[in-house]
Amino acid sequence: MASLFNKVVQLANSPKAKQAIQQATVKAQDLAKDPKTRAKIDDVRRRIQGGGRGPGAGPTP
Numbered sequence: 001m002a003s004l005f006n007k008v009v010q011l012a013n014s015p016k017a018k019q020a021i022q023q024a025t026v027k028a029q030d031l032a033k034d035p036k037t038r039a040k041i042d043d044v045r046r047r048i049q050g051g052g053r054g055p056g057a058g059p060t061p
Helices: 004-012 015-033 035-049
Strands: none
Touching: 004 015, 015 035
């Protein structure tokens, strides 16, 4: 009996899966180039890293 991992590998190597992965890659690259998406990503990155005091941050000490 094939392991779950082997089944996943077989699925990932199928032509249909390779095409879906390629399409997802192209879409992700297009989104990464979009200025609006870049701004959202930068905003989230700043909030996660604590690099700014956005709305709801509370009073400054």
